[in-house]
Amino acid sequence: MQKLLLFVDTVSTWVGQAFSWLIVALTLHIAWEVFARYVLSSPRSWAFDAMIMMYGTLFMMAGAYTLAKNGHVRGDVIYGFFTPRAQAILDLTLYIVFFLPGIVALTYAGYFYAAESWAINEHSNITAEGPPIYWFKTVIPFAGAFVLAQGIVEIVRCVICIRQGEWPSREADVEEVDVDKLKAELHVKDEDIQKLDEFVLRRERHP
Numbered sequence: 001m002q003k004l005l006l007f008v009d010t011v012s013t014w015v016g017q018a019f020s021w022l023i024v025a026l027t028l029h030i031a032w033e034v035f036a037r038y039v040l041s042s043p044r045s046w047a048f049d050a051m052i053m054m055y056g057t058l059f060m061m062a063g064a065y066t067l068a069k070n071g072h073v074r075g076d077v078i079y080g081f082f083t084p085r086a087q088a089i090l091d092l093t094l095y096i097v098f099f100l101p102g103i104v105a106l107t108y109a110g111y112f113y114a115a116e117s118w119a120i121n122e123h124s125n126i127t128a129e130g131p132p133i134y135w136f137k138t139v140i141p142f143a144g145a146f147v148l149a150q151g152i153v154e155i156v157r158c159v160i161c162i163r164q165g166e167w168p169s170r171e172a173d174v175e176e177v178d179v180d181k182l183k184a185e186l187h188v189k190d191e192d193i194q195k196l197d198e199f200v201l202r203r204e205r206h207p
Contacts, residue, residue, distance in 0.1 A: 002168060008153045009170060011066045015146055016065020022058040026051065043095070045127045052126075053136040060143035064150040070170065088161035095155050103151060108142030114138040 029050060037043040064071055079087060116122075117134035124130030161167050 001160075005153050005168065006083055006170075008149055012064040012150045013144060016062050016068075019058055019061040022054050026054045026058070029054065033093060037126040045129045046124075046131045049124045049126055049131050049133075053131075053133065056136065057139050060139050063143055063147070064146035067147060067150045067154060070169070083162050084166050088158040088167070092155060092158035092162070093157065095151060100148075101152050103148045107141050107148055110137075110140030110144050114141055 027048070033044065033047040033051075079090070082090065114134065114137040117137045122132065122137075124133050124136050157168050
């Protein structure tokens with residue numbers, strides 16, 4: 001079972017990381033559009049549509065990845081004081097009452113939403129030369145399906161935690177920098193950092 005859970009985690013991670021490259025594409029696209037508009041005086045009418053679709057695709061396809069890394073927002077101020085079993089019971093209740101109906105509805109409605117867009121060859125009406133948006137709307141059911149699959153995995157994790165009293169492991173991912181560990185590896189002391197700060201302040205006051 002654990003191998004299956006980690007496999008779904010891996011798929012969600014791969015999808016999220018693959019679509020994260022849209023950040024680079026979006027950055028380059030905006031930079032070029034600013035250059036073309038203000039330097040070349042040749043803006044593209046469809047640029048804004050493309051920005052919306054790239055960001056929207058990135059946002060939707062990152063949902064399963066974020067869920068796999070347990071990164072969605074929650075009230076940790078209270079939640080963190082609960083035992084793992086109590087956390088799992090609360091999560092399981094919320095998954096069944098809110099998550100499953102919402103994501104199933106999103107995926108189901110998103111399929112027909114995208115199918116209708118393909119049927120009418122829908123284009124954006126934000127600008128005169130609006131690009132096709134049926135492919136963008138197709139992202140909705142796909143993103144919903146990935147989030148639903150990952151959500152089922154999280155439900156299974158809740159059940160395991162309720163039975164065993166501890167959360168099962170997740171796939172390792174990028175972690176925030178451990179400052180204390182980094183200072184130890186670089187042999188840097190707090191006194192050295194304080195002296196550097198004081199030196200910088202002196203230089204700023206007396207350049």
